[in-house]
Amino acid sequence: MPSKGCAVALAGVGAYAAAQAFVAPAAPQVQEQREVRQLRQQAAVSATSTTSATAALALGAAGIAAAAAQAGKRTQRRCQVVRQATAVAEKTFTKMPASVKPGVVTGQALVDLLNYAKEKGFAIPGVNVVSSSSINACMEAAKKAGGPIMVTFSRGGGQFIAGKAADNTDDAACIAGTVAGALHVRQVAKLYGVPVILHTDHCQKAWLPWFDGLMEANEEYFEKNGEPLFSSHMLDLSEEPLEDNIAICKKYCERMAKVDLLLEMELGVTGGEEDGVDNSDVDSSRLYTQPEEVWQVYETLSAVPNGRFTVAAAFGNVHGVYAPGNVDLQPVILHNTQKFIKEKLGTDEDKPVSFVFHGGSGSSLEDIRYAIEAGVIKMNIDTDTQWAFWDGMNSYQKKNKDYLQAQIGNPEGPEKPNKKYYDPRMSLRSGEESMADRLVKCMEDLKCIDVL
Numbered sequence: 001m002p003s004k005g006c007a008v009a010l011a012g013v014g015a016y017a018a019a020q021a022f023v024a025p026a027a028p029q030v031q032e033q034r035e036v037r038q039l040r041q042q043a044a045v046s047a048t049s050t051t052s053a054t055a056a057l058a059l060g061a062a063g064i065a066a067a068a069a070q071a072g073k074r075t076q077r078r079c080q081v082v083r084q085a086t087a088v089a090e091k092t093f094t095k096m097p098a099s100v101k102p103g104v105v106t107g108q109a110l111v112d113l114l115n116y117a118k119e120k121g122f123a124i125p126g127v128n129v130v131s132s133s134s135i136n137a138c139m140e141a142a143k144k145a146g147g148p149i150m151v152t153f154s155r156g157g158g159q160f161i162a163g164k165a166a167d168n169t170d171d172a173a174c175i176a177g178t179v180a181g182a183l184h185v186r187q188v189a190k191l192y193g194v195p196v197i198l199h200t201d202h203c204q205k206a207w208l209p210w211f212d213g214l215m216e217a218n219e220e221y222f223e224k225n226g227e228p229l230f231s232s233h234m235l236d237l238s239e240e241p242l243e244d245n246i247a248i249c250k251k252y253c254e255r256m257a258k259v260d261l262l263l264e265m266e267l268g269v270t271g272g273e274e275d276g277v278d279n280s281d282v283d284s285s286r287l288y289t290q291p292e293e294v295w296q297v298y299e300t301l302s303a304v305p306n307g308r309f310t311v312a313a314a315f316g317n318v319h320g321v322y323a324p325g326n327v328d329l330q331p332v333i334l335h336n337t338q339k340f341i342k343e344k345l346g347t348d349e350d351k352p353v354s355f356v357f358h359g360g361s362g363s364s365l366e367d368i369r370y371a372i373e374a375g376v377i378k379m380n381i382d383t384d385t386q387w388a389f390w391d392g393m394n395s396y397q398k399k400n401k402d403y404l405q406a407q408i409g410n411p412e413g414p415e416k417p418n419k420k421y422y423d424p425r426m427s428l429r430s431g432e433e434s435m436a437d438r439l440v441k442c443m444e445d446l447k448c449i450d451v452l
Helices: 005-025 030-046 050-092 106-122 132-145 155-162 169-191 205-225 242-257 291-302 332-345 365-373 383-398 424-445
Strands: 124-128 147-153 195-200 233-237 262-267 272-274 278-279 309-313 355-357 378-380 408-410 415-418
Touching: 030 408, 106 124, 106 195, 106 332, 106 378, 124 132, 124 195, 124 424, 132 147, 132 169, 132 355, 132 383, 132 424, 147 155, 147 169, 155 169, 155 205, 169 205, 205 233, 233 242, 242 262, 242 291, 291 309, 291 332, 309 332, 332 365, 355 365, 365 378, 365 424, 383 424
Parallel strands: 124 147, 124 378, 147 195, 195 233, 233 262, 262 309, 309 355, 355 378
Antiparallel strands: 272 278, 408 415
């Protein structure tokens, strides 16, 4: 028979456990589990002697009081977090479709957002990110501008996030870094109060293992959460024969449809070089897509149940920034393609295709706006924003040069410390601010201002 002291101690354990179950019914924390085990062990020891019973009684009473106090503090903290999260989740936009909420947008909400952009005549900026700093800059710009943003991970960007020294056998680091980046965005996106599209960039045929790894992550996330980890992915099979391009895209579109993912596919070739994809010497004729080619894609992918897709049709696009006159954009190709497919469908809808614009950095405002009129709902902006980030860091270095030559010693005195100047957060923050400012200007060009 356990002593009275043991019984009281066990009661304390029970009260503690009950309090924790109420505070966090989903899963007790490891530390809390350890505390419960310790109390049980102490209660067992108390049963061996009458003397220890008294001690156990005191311990049990103290344990109850301490546990109650700790539980109360945790309850307050958790309730505060819940209230904050609920407030963000309940936030609604006055102009956006009702399905579009702050945070990562997927499935039908993503389709509604893209259709809204096409209807209202604006495009969403798509920006490649390589760190939490560039992610921050993207969402800061969106918050300032009052518009949605597409945060994009490239294969190389994913590897960089994982670390260049990480084992990349079978694209392991590329996959892990991209997934880690996506999870980071999901944790912070709602805090900026804007819709965020989680996307991945060019994936050529040789890189399909990376794409497959991301699909597995999406499927696992969907099973647990009812939505995919990402919003969309891009397949760039433009170097393959048209028939192979369409067939592979159809295969992946069918798989993606099962977990509410949107596919972005590319037709024609975007010139220049971008993150490992080099089309600098491509025949210029391949820079311009024909309406018939877009129709073949539209007809095939539209037949996929629950299939969602956008088309990156080339109209002279080139990655990078070039001197005026070196790039011959022809947005009229997109206008002609919409007319062609409208006639094929026999529909009243003027812009049945959702186009995306690659190689947008350095394009004229006239070409950008004319492309948006043709149904472009997203434009990639990488070169300008990359330069802006570097320019911000470089400006910081120039401004504080005399404080960045040594850990100690500056114009204020030979023994004055410089830590607050060489703290990496200082120069990185300057990069973030510069990139965010440049991106707001891009959003103005895209008419993606105050559209929420």
